[in-house]
Amino acid sequence: MNKGAFKVVMNGTDKTALWAKYVESITVTDNNGLDSDTAEIVLDDRGQLIEEPAINAEMELWLGTIDNNKPVLVWAGL
Secondary structure, eight states, X not given: OOOEEEEEEETTXXXXXXHGXXXXXXXXXXXSTTSOOEEEEXXXXXXXXXXXXXXXXXXXXXXXXXXXXXXXXXXXXX
């Protein structure tokens, strides 16, 4: 089984490297039609080292797998 990979950009800033060691799970809900899709990213931030994004932050999310030590990502939108 391949390991999961992700890339997340918040308001134009790539947060992938900063968040990678803290991600516990990522869940994307693809809603019907013109209803907004949602993403939930659960981070283990017991040390309170991660700055919380603004409520209306613009997020771009890519999801995929690791194949031959390289991420194979597909834009998930949002």
